[in-house]
Amino acid sequence: MVVQARHGFPGEPAVRVASGGALLGCDDGRVSTTNVILIIVAALVVLAVLVGTGILLARRRRVSLAQQEREDTSAGQGGYRAGSGISLSSGGTTTAPEHPVEERTETQGQPGVGDDAAVPRDSQRRGMVDVPLPSSSEVDDTTVGTDDDTATTTGEPPAADSATAPAVPEQPSPAESESVAETDTSSRRKEDSESTASGGATGTVPPETPERTEGVVEEAGAEPGTAADTEVEPIEPSTGRLERLRGRLSRSRSMFGQSVLGLLGAGDLDEDSWEEIEDTLLMADLGATTASEIIEWLRTEVAARGVRTPEQARALLREVLVDALATTQSRAVQALPHGDPADGGKPAVALVVGVNGTGKTTTTGKLARVLVADGRTVLLGAADTFRAAAVEQLGTWGERVGAEVVRGDEGADPASVAFESVQRGADSGVDAILVDTAGRLHTKTGLMDELGKVKRVVGKRAQVDEVLLVLDATTGQNGLAQARVFADVVDVTGIVLTKLDGTAKGGIVFQVQRELGVPVKLVGLGEGADDLAPFEPEAFVDALLG
Numbered sequence: 396m397v398v399q400a401r402h403g404f405p406g407e408p409a410v411r412v413a414s415g416g417a418l419l420g421c422d423d424g425r426v427s428t429t430n431v432i433l434i435i436v437a438a439l440v441v442l443a444v445l446v447g448t449g450i451l452l453a454r455r456r457r458v459s460l461a462q463q464e465r466e467d468t469s470a471g472q473g474g475y476r477a478g479s480g481i482s483l484s485s486g487g488t489t490t491a492p493e494h495p496v497e498e499r500t501e502t503q504g505q506p507g508v509g510d511d512a513a514v515p516r517d518s519q520r521r522g523m524v525d526v527p528l529p530s531s532s533e534v535d536d537t538t539v540g541t542d543d544d545t546a547t548t549t550g551e552p553p554a555a556d557s558a559t560a561p562a563v564p565e566q567p568s569p570a571e572s573e574s575v576a577e578t579d580t581s582s583r584r585k586e587d588s589e590s591t592a593s594g595g596a597t598g599t600v601p602p603e604t605p606e607r608t609e610g611v612v613e614e615a616g617a618e619p620g621t622a623a624d625t626e627v628e629p630i631e632p633s634t635g636r637l638e639r640l641r642g643r644l645s646r647s648r649s650m651f652g653q654s655v656l657g658l659l660g661a662g663d664l665d666e667d668s669w670e671e672i673e674d675t676l677l678m679a680d681l682g683a684t685t686a687s688e689i690i691e692w693l694r695t696e697v698a699a700r701g702v703r704t705p706e707q708a709r710a711l712l713r714e715v716l717v718d719a720l721a722t723t724q725s726r727a728v729q730a731l732p733h734g735d736p737a738d739g740g741k742p743a744v745a746l747v748v749g750v751n752g753t754g755k756t757t758t759t760g761k762l763a764r765v766l767v768a769d770g771r772t773v774l775l776g777a778a779d780t781f782r783a784a785a786v787e788q789l790g791t792w793g794e795r796v797g798a799e800v801v802r803g804d805e806g807a808d809p810a811s812v813a814f815e816s817v818q819r820g821a822d823s824g825v826d827a828i829l830v831d832t833a834g835r836l837h838t839k840t841g842l843m844d845e846l847g848k849v850k851r852v853v854g855k856r857a858q859v860d861e862v863l864l865v866l867d868a869t870t871g872q873n874g875l876a877q878a879r880v881f882a883d884v885v886d887v888t889g890i891v892l893t894k895l896d897g898t899a900k901g902g903i904v905f906q907v908q909r910e911l912g913v914p915v916k917l918v919g920l921g922e923g924a925d926d927l928a929p930f931e932p933e934a935f936v937d938a939l940l941g
């Protein structure tokens with residue numbers, strides 16, 4: 396139906412409004428101008444509201460997308476989100492932001508104008524660089540693996556390039572290794588001794604080790620760790636040894652257990668008694684400082700606790716002596732491998748040093764037994780090239796425990812023997828390499844320099860884990876003077892105090908540890924193969940006090 400709308404003014408055209416038959420805004424069925432305007436305004440308002448809502452919704456959608464993106468990113472960096480909201484990531488590969496390289500005038504990695512310092516340079520970074528190891532000149536100095544040596548020893552031409560191939564011999568091929576291992580021990584030793592007599596190296600040195608040093612001979616006593624042809628003796632367990640051997644400290648015990656304890660337990664000590672106690676401590680080699688300090692502690696505690704009975708006196712003396720032996724350093728002998736040597740791990744390396752006759756070779760052998768009893772494989776390095784008997788002595792220890800021995804002919808350079816031992820031990824994957832060095836007087840600077848060289852040369856091939864200084868307890872104060880010099884030259888890491896079974900001067904233990912700041916790790920209590928005990932302050936003091 397068509398409705399005619401008329402304006403209120405005559406002559407104006409009628410407005411036709413399509414509707415359901417009713418006129419809007421006026422009674423006469425015509426739409427007035429005001430009403431039309433109102434309708435238009437209302438429509439505009441509705442339109443404006445719709446547009447406003449649309450914009451709002453569009454903005455909201457953008458924010459939620461951004462959050463989604465952030466969540467996705469964090470999940471990609473390891474997925475751990477701390478409570479504080481900070482995302483943490485594992486150390487995986489990070490993607491550097493793309494650099495607009497085409498916008499840069501400089502492409503060689505130098506910063507360009509306006510470059511953000513945080514933007515990584517897109518030139519190639521410097522990676523790992525192969526630095527040639529010290530070889531020709533330095534190793535010449537140490538006489539390890541020089542070309543001349545090579546020629547003398549093996550008759551082989553010198554290594555092609557000694558600068559790029561330092562004195563680290565190639566591992567023998569399995570077949571060649573076998574042939575060395577299968578060689579009969581006695582015939583090898585015979586050959587070796589013949590070579591010693593003639594002053595040259597033997598032909599038993601495998602030709603595949605061109606850098607092998609003159610005079611260094613491997614003894615095929617056994618393949619490391621296997622007691623194939625050797626009968627390994629039963630070895631006493633090392634635990635509780637100090638208790639079992641406590642009777643061996645009887646001479647020192649008479650000083651502490653009888654003299655000191657006797658005086659202290661008598662009660663009502665006068666000045667003379669205290670002086671007597673101090674003298675006894677001095678005679679037991681505690682040294683002036685330690686002795687007077689111990690007397691001071693005892694006097695204070697006796698007064699404070701009112702010590703009356705021998706039991707109380709014993710308990711107090713024990714406490715004070717154990718305290719005086721305390722150290723924060725570990726007494727463990729560092730002779731266990733770094734990882735599993737069969738799986739790329741490295742053997743432990745220990746050097747045994749000290750002056751002549753202190754018991755180095757014996758200690759090396761005893762220690763090898765302890766390790767073998769613990770299920771470890773050991774290689775012994777006989778770097779005592781001064782004394783042929785010492786080499787033989789170590790060879791015997793090696794046979795007894797089924798350990799391979801690398802030895803040097805008399806007069807060979809000890810540093811080269813030590814190096815060769817470490818090389819051989821690393822190649823064959825033993826757990827521990829124990830290198831016995833020649834006895835040397837600490838007063839001879841040349842000999843001490845040589846010892847320093849032994850350690851340096853070994854250090855080129857492997858980490859030296861332990862430097863055991865062997866001190867003869869019977870030498871008392873002189874042992875201390877030796878210890879100071881050795882500690883200076885080779886950074887001693889542990890003390891072995893031998894022959895405590897034959898002395899009344901067990902007090903040296905207190906002094907050595909205190910003055911050197913190096914822990915006493917082992918004590919020798921006899922010439923027997925298993926007369927080496929771990930040093931445990933409580934057990935030691937108990938043995939001293941009886």
Ligand SMILES: Nc1nc2c(ncn2[C@@H]2O[C@H](COP(=O)(O)OP(=O)(O)OP(=O)(O)O)[C@@H](O)[C@H]2O)c(=O)[nH]1
Pocket residue numbers: 749750751752753754755756757758779782785833834835893894895896897918919920921922926
């Ligand atoms: N009573 C006793 N004797 C020991 C002990 N340790 C070693 N000995 C003896 O001391 C002597 C010297 O021992 P070695 O092992 O040959 O001494 P070394 O330090 O290797 O000697 P050099 O190679 O000449 O410097 C030997 O007779 C050993 O049996 C010990 O703890 N107690």
